[in-house]
Amino acid sequence: MTRDLAQAHPFDTATRLEPLAEGRWRGHTAPAYGNMVGPFGGTTAAVALSAVMQHPARQGEPISLTVNYAGPVADGAFEVRAEPVRTNRSTQHWLVQLHQGDAVVATATAVLATRRDTWSSVETGFPAAPPADSLPRAQPLGRVRWTSAYDMRFVIGAPPSTGPVEAGGGDSVSLLWVRDEPPRALDFPALAALCDVFFPRLFVRRPGWVPIGTVSFTVYFHADAATLAQIGTRHLLGHARAHQFRNGFFDQAAEMWGLGGELLAVTHQIVYFKE
């Protein structure tokens, strides 16, 4: 291992892309971000966005990212293809696909844009929460490696095995402080991954394990790169809840806040569950 690799943050290792040709890269799943099976979906989303960010035709910063998890990602190498399908004066539209062998394992679309200063207003209130430093770090889940890659401090709605707060109430709301562990300066791929750290709402609402898998995941980015740089390595405050669990699928929605009350992103996903 070279000195450079030895010093890399595990998230950078997990999202590293080796160029193969214009618009094509090879990546590799990383044990530090392993899930029950295959990699943490947040890193898959981060990889899709990283490909767009590294493409020489890229213009602007991310506004939206949707990732569809088409099939299981096996541990090992994958190929990413990113194509700018339309470039306008201030927005750019991307299609991304992740392949393993002949199989599409994920598709993604992203929209980038050049932001301008306009009238702005946060309509949702910044959630009341005690400081991160005053809360204990939730115990990572031993069999879910990626949970060790985040420092999570729950205010409400921890899954039963992850912290001091009991679940099983009438709703699936969680409020938690979260950052990369070890700390890492925030950027767009890391924010995309952080938007997927909320445990499946099913496990908050109804303790007990069943097989689950995110089907589709969307992030709307409200922050620009300068705002992310100001956040740096500090915790974000995340608030998540479900609207409905029905016939094998549930949705979850979340907001991701900076300590200063900046709403950095809103995110939604729909998740399959089996029982």
Next chain:
Amino acid sequence: MTRDLAQAHPFDTATRLEPLAEGRWRGHTAPAYGNMVGPFGGTTAAVALSAVMQHPARQGEPISLTVNYAGPVADGAFEVRAEPVRTNRSTQHWLVQLHQGDAVVATATAVLATRRDTWSSVETGFPAAPPADSLPRAQPLGRVRWTSAYDMRFVIGAPPSTGPVEAGGGDSVSLLWVRDEPPRALDFPALAALCDVFFPRLFVRRPGWVPIGTVSFTVYFHADAATLAQIGTRHLLGHARAHQFRNGFFDQAAEMWGLGGELLAVTHQIVYFKE
């Protein structure tokens, strides 16, 4: 005009697809669903989903749909291409593109699935609202033709020119009954379009017109075809609000309910605005 066309519901006319080859169709924008410029984005989303639904390889019913509005759709003909990129045992992933000439005007992804009966729970409360019959129909906006294609009855948060309820309060929340006008039995493409009937939250929050355009739009479907059939032609109850307006973009999130308290879909979009 043939008798068949004369009898068709305007929504069916607006979303009719003429097969060109497997996975390729030609459609045509319809004056009845015209927007300020080009067609109502809800019909563009419905067209993308209709292509998937009509494809001979289609398996299951829609779980998620994301449409990215890549550029202006000109009034006239367009081509739709839908490709199943991965079919699993119970889920199927689709890529869709709309073209006009050489330009991509929209991209979409959709996930379909076979639903099974499981434990189910609506977590969000059904909004309190007086019956649709007790409220006046909001006046359609003359210069926005598609608003005549829906019967909207606002409980709260009507844009100033559309009804009896005053806007301009501290938030962008709207609650309204809505159905196709003339009435039409609900199906997935119509529900996708109905998820886009919420006026831009900017105009509820801050009266006054500026150019806006949806950039990306997602629907998570919680209902199956049998549930939609039960709804039939009755009004849906829609609840929408924004989380943030910032530097040229705002998001909006909404829930779409059946009269009996069924949460049929949740939907999100991010919208560009200019000022």
